[in-house]
Amino acid sequence: MSKGRLIVISGFSGSGKGTVVSELVKKYDYSLSISATTRAPREGEVDGREYYFKTDEEFKSLIDYNGLIEWAQYVDNYYGTPRKFVEDEIKAGKNVILEIEVQGAMSIKAQYPDALLIFISTKDVETLHGRLVNRGSETEDVIKKRMKRAAEESQSMDNYEYVVINDELEECVDTIHYIVVSESCKKENKGELISNIKNQLSKWA
């Protein structure tokens, strides 16, 4: 069986990447990696569905035992990607989706050069700002912080292999799937097929 692929998805806050990822795993056959975090569950969040909720001690122990492929601290909380699930699924031939921040994505790429990095963006900054404003739940100050963060994140867009615009949700979801299918047809990923065919044809030459 051929190995699965690690698919890293990042995007601006307001790009709609969370919805894109959840539709992607609903519609197509992907494994979704669930992050571990030390932040408290919000109402409605379920352990093992949104996150694996950990105490500080549990999280530090995961780090110590090399149980995370990447981790980071935001505000006062830790977030990280459990290693075992990702590596087991890839070994089992499944494509694994990782929704992750820009920094984490770079760290993943350094460890797994074969990981596929996809950045989700709005078609322009006006749309991004509009979505944050229209949520209605964010103060002006929070919106400013998000935009500042987006400005920083945009500096890393060139480090992604693909940039997909989330203008129409289903189109964006399908496009990500198309990228994964298309990647599997790259000559570099068809080495075995090509050498088998050359080999079998050589007796007709």
Add this chain to the structure above:
Amino acid sequence: MSKGRLIVISGFSGSGKGTVVSELVKKYDYSLSISATTRAPREGEVDGREYYFKTDEEFKSLIDYNGLIEWAQYVDNYYGTPRKFVEDEIKAGKNVILEIEVQGAMSIKAQYPDALLIFISTKDVETLHGRLVNRGSETEDVIKKRMKRAAEESQSMDNYEYVVINDELEECVDTIHYIVVSESCKKENKGELISNIKNQLSKWA
């Protein structure tokens, strides 16, 4: 408007590439380049649909006036790709499909480095041989020649960017379309979007 892309499709005789290409242009929005040839029309073939049928003099004049982007001689006939259609369509933002032999594909890539090269193959040589035998119309000698040709062509598979297996027709057709969509999302092809977004976000930094 952004420029269209030149999509070059090659494949073994028996890979079913002709059917794949005709389904592709039926189902999706591509322009199909029609070759010029000096061979006589077969029953049912229409000038300007299967080929532009030319006399030797007309064909030579096309060559002399740089009217072909590539041409070759097979047996006693000339085949070539008219330049004007391809370049006009690309300028108009259309993706142009070119079904062409391996040699021609290499010549196209040298002239249009941006051309996307896709090779259609069966999943193995047994299937390829089986399809040629099952046509029923080919003598054993012709089949041997086709297999010998396939052996030669297989040496060029590594020069294509993608290899798509035609096992199930519709899947093969869709996959080629996915590759084209996916290619348009490559970071390298999103330079303008990325720099616009960086630029617009810089005032929030």
